[in-house]
Amino acid sequence: MLQGYWIYQMHYQKPPAVPSKLTAGPPVLTKGMTLTESPLAKSAYKAYPGTMSAETKKALSNFNITMQKSVKGAEIVLFTAKGSPNIGQAYIVEAGNFLYFIDQTPADDKTATADANLRDDYGVIVDKNGVVQ
Numbered sequence: 001m002l003q004g005y006w007i008y009q010m011h012y013q014k015p016p017a018v019p020s021k022l023t024a025g026p027p028v029l030t031k032g033m034t035l036t037e038s039p040l041a042k043s044a045y046k047a048y049p050g051t052m053s054a055e056t057k058k059a060l061s062n063f064n065i066t067m068q069k070s071v072k073g074a075e076i077v078l079f080t081a082k083g084s085p086n087i088g089q090a091y092i093v094e095a096g097n098f099l100y101f102i103d104q105t106p107a108d109d110k111t112a113t114a115d116a117n118l119r120d121d122y123g124v125i126v127d128k129n130g131v132v133q
Contacts (some may be wrong), residue, residue, distance in 0.1 A: 028133065029124055032132065036126060044100040045059045045106050048075065048093055060079060060119075062083065063121070070092060075093045076092055077099055079121075098128075099124070
């Protein structure tokens, strides 16, 4: 009898409710998107070329920045974590493009030499129109 009741319950029971509003995952940027139209725009700081603003310097305070000319006029920009010198990110920025540094969680920048989470800090290259390359 119990087995028949279980089958009855499984067959006639309402399905679980679906949430009315699904939460989105972390924002992402993909090639062809416009940086200014992304939710990440508020976390973007122009790092290259040109003089860095005070806000950019603050966002990059946990990184050493080095630049080296490459072939065909491109620039290699390297961000190396001050607290972990063996961790770095390299970007090849072609002439006419711009490199923005994304710092999604500034609160994790504990000191001027230590960042609690390096996974939310990265660069994005855009063209003169702000389109992600």
